[in-house]
Amino acid sequence: MSLLEVNDVTKSFGGVTALARVSVSVEAGEIVGLIGPNGSGKTTLFHCIAGALAPDSGDIRFEGRSLVGLAPAAICSRGVGRTFQLARVFPTLTALDNVLAGQSHRGERMLGAMLRGSAAAVRRRAHELLTLVGLDALAGEPAGELSYGQQRLLELAAVLMGDPRVILLDEPTAGVNPVLVERLLVALREINGRGVTIILIEHNMEAVTSLSGRMYALAMGRTIAEGTPQQVRDDPAVLEAYFGTGRLGSRR
Numbered sequence: 001m002s003l004l005e006v007n008d009v010t011k012s013f014g015g016v017t018a019l020a021r022v023s024v025s026v027e028a029g030e031i032v033g034l035i036g037p038n039g040s041g042k043t044t045l046f047h048c049i050a051g052a053l054a055p056d057s058g059d060i061r062f063e064g065r066s067l068v069g070l071a072p073a074a075i076c077s078r079g080v081g082r083t084f085q086l087a088r089v090f091p092t093l094t095a096l097d098n099v100l101a102g103q104s105h106r107g108e109r110m111l112g113a114m115l116r117g118s119a120a121a122v123r124r125r126a127h128e129l130l131t132l133v134g135l136d137a138l139a140g141e142p143a144g145e146l147s148y149g150q151q152r153l154l155e156l157a158a159v160l161m162g163d164p165r166v167i168l169l170d171e172p173t174a175g176v177n178p179v180l181v182e183r184l185l186v187a188l189r190e191i192n193g194r195g196v197t198i199i200l201i202e203h204n205m206e207a208v209t210s211l212s213g214r215m216y217a218l219a220m221g222r223t224i225a226e227g228t229p230q231q232v233r234d235d236p237a238v239l240e241a242y243f244g245t246g247r248l249g250s251r252r
């Protein structure tokens with residue numbers, strides 16, 4: 001049994017089919033990259049997994065149990081964390097408080113943690129996560145004062161505060177300067193090394209191919225390639241989706 005299984009998920013918006021029978025499976029411990037041109041359905045897939053959107057058909061299973069129909073908070077408390085295409089932080093809260101707020105996303109898990117651990121332990125954990133993303137020196141700064149790249153790293157630390165088993169990252173390097181991209185890649189490898197499964201949507205081809213063990217490519221709501229980063233990057237259907245002008249081939 002895979003950790004996460006997306007089976008034949010379809011999602012339309014009016015006349016636009018954002019996802020057409022998409023299937024993706026992810027094993028525990030993997031880093032899986034999701035690529036594809038703009039509008040290919042990548043963010044919609046994350047919305048469906050995280051419960052922000054309901055699929056029209058198909059099933060999504062996490063640890064063998066269906067997530068379909070559950071509220072986002074319930075999915076989060078099962079261990080599915082996510083970040084958004086544009087960083088979302090609380091600008092007037094300090095960096096530390098943003099990370100602490102990450103706990104509130106985990107519902108029952110948070111209650112458990114509060115009963116088990118002291119407030120001091122929770123703060124220690126928040127500082128530890130800030131250190132992991134290289135922001136501990138800025139713990140007391142309002143998040144709104146941080147650079148956009150730092151806000152993305154902060155968002156990642158906040159998501160980790162929820163103790164997820166898998167994290168869905170939507171274009172984590174977008175708008176981030178190269179130095180912080182390096183920092184982010186190091187942090188993601190470290191996080192994965194601690195046992196957190198990662199699925200990332202990413203346009204930075206170098207970043208996504210270096211991080212991922214496996215990749216999927218989507219185009220026009222369909223999976224057009226799956227395999228090792230090299231296989232996917234070099235797949236003719238993928239090259240055509242990115243660079244071609246003609247109709248996409250029917251390969252799936």
Ligand code: ADP
Pocket residue numbers: 013016017018036037038039040041042043044045
């Ligand atoms: P990607 O993340 O790969 O760029 P999206 O999943 O955001 O693609 O979008 C896939 C398709 O679905 C696009 O054609 C987009 O315009 C459409 N779409 C996404 N969200 C909505 C929405 N809420 N309402 C209408 N159309 C949408």
Ligand code: MG
Pocket residue numbers: 042043044085
């Ligand atoms: Mg998107």
